[in-house]
Amino acid sequence: MKILVTGSNGLLGNAIHLELNKSNHKYLNTSHTIGGLAKKVLDITSMDSVENVVSSFQPEAIINTAAMANVDKCEKDRGTCWDVNVNGVRNLSEVCDRYNIHLIHISTDYIFDGLKDDGIYFEDDKPSPLSVYGESKLASEKVIISSGIRSAILRTILVYGNHERKNIVTFIKEKLEMGEKVDLVSDQVRMPTFVDDLAKACISAVEKKAEGIYHVCGDKKMSYYDLGIAISSYFSLNSNLINHVQTKDLNQIAARPPITGFDLKKSISELDFDPTKLEDSLKKIFN
Ligand SMILES: NC(=O)c1ccc[n+]([C@@H]2O[C@H](COP(=O)([O-])OP(=O)(O)OC[C@H]3O[C@@H](n4cnc5c(N)ncnc54)[C@H](OP(=O)(O)O)[C@@H]3O)[C@@H](O)[C@H]2O)c1
Structure with missing residues (x-):
């Protein structure tokens, strides 16, 4: 199939490139700036840019990983956040409508408030975002x-993996390796997602022409603190460097949902989603 990827220099864009490279699909990596993996400039906030690339490449599917994904930056700059995360997606939807293209889009657990007792959300649970980022997604x-286009929306949680772009796992490991203290909260609980699993789910959604909303994340619920302890133990690093803190100690600009996890039955049965265990993913990332 012919697949257009946006945001190719990001964490997920990079993992999608590595997966598509192993496949028979023809694909085009793009970003709003040239360089890195991007072979073409595609700024999703510019309709001309979207139209130019789509009309010349003529993809059957677009995987949109482009986003303003920094939650605190979104809180401080609502205008840019809305332009990229909402208006950019409107441009893609319009072009998908015009050329009958299947759109795969990534959303987030931050559309929920995280106040549900067990913190496990289903695809049809009622959203209630706490932040500008969550509202925009x-x-x-x-x-x-x-828009009524053929689309699959994959919501995901705290994505980590192997990329120069810092992510929670590389951040914690680097801090501990440098002998620096790291503050990790125990009152924000997530189901961290290995980016390679998410990339495979995106490609599966393309191949299966999946439509609707899918929840895609790791299979284990843990706090940021638990994650730090798991990383220190796996790599035999000094866990005494991990400061056990609470959300109120961090003064984060945007509010975060306390507990978020997803029920995975739908993505397991319809996308063949198969989440990697944390230890196995650490082995894959750093070996
Ligand atoms: N990472 C997570 O923990 C997480 C959790 C839940 C959901 N998500 C969602 O997952 C998706 C992928 O996230 P990610 O972690 O891969 O984010 P990322 O690493 O920040 O990648 C996003 C990419 O989009 C690019 N971009 C920004 N504005 C653009 C524009 N106008 N046109 C085209 N590209 C643009 C960025 O370019 P620059 O390199 O120049 O910034 C960046 O390379 C996003 O939709 C995000 O909201 C992520």
């Missing part, structure tokens, strides 16, 4: 659904 879902 929920708005992006609504733009796609109301």
Whole structure:
């Protein structure tokens, strides 16, 4: 199949490139700036840019990983956040409508408030975002659904993996290796997602022409603190460097949902999603 990928220099874009490289699909990596993996400039906030690339490449599917994904930056700069996360997705939806293209879009657990007792959310649970980022991603879902195009929205949680772009696992490991203290909260609980698993789920959604909302994340619920302890123990690093703190100690700009996890039955049965165990993913990332 012919697949256009946006945001190719990001954490997920990079993992999708590595997966597509092993496949028979023809694909084009793009980003709003040239360099890195991007072979073409595609700024999703510019309709001209979207139209130019799509009309010349003529993809059957677009995987949109482009986003303003820094939660605190979104809180400080609502305008740019909305432009990329909502207006950019509207541009992609319009072009998908015009050329009958299947759109695979990534959303987030931050559309939920994380106040559910067990913290496990289903695809049809009622969203209630606490931050500008969460609001923008929920708005992006609504733009796609109301456009009526063929689409799959994959919501995911705290993504980590192997990329120069810092992510939670590389951040914690680097800090501990340098002998520096790291503050990790125990009152924010997530189901961290190995980026390679998410990349495979995106490609599976393309191949299966999946439509609708899918929850895609790791299979284990843990706090940031638990994750730090697991990383220190796996790599035999000094766990005494991990400061056990609470959310109120961090003064984060945007509010975070306390506990978020996903029920995975739908993605396991319809996308053949198969989450990698944390220890196995650490082995894959750093070996
Ligand atoms: N990472 C997580 O923990 C997490 C959790 C839940 C959901 N998600 C969602 O997963 C998706 C992928 O996230 P990620 O972690 O791969 O993010 P990322 O590493 O920040 O990658 C996003 C990419 O989009 C690019 N971009 C920004 N504005 C653009 C524009 N106008 N046009 C085209 N590209 C643009 C960025 O370019 P620059 O390199 O120049 O910044 C970046 O390379 C996003 O939709 C995000 O909201 C992520």
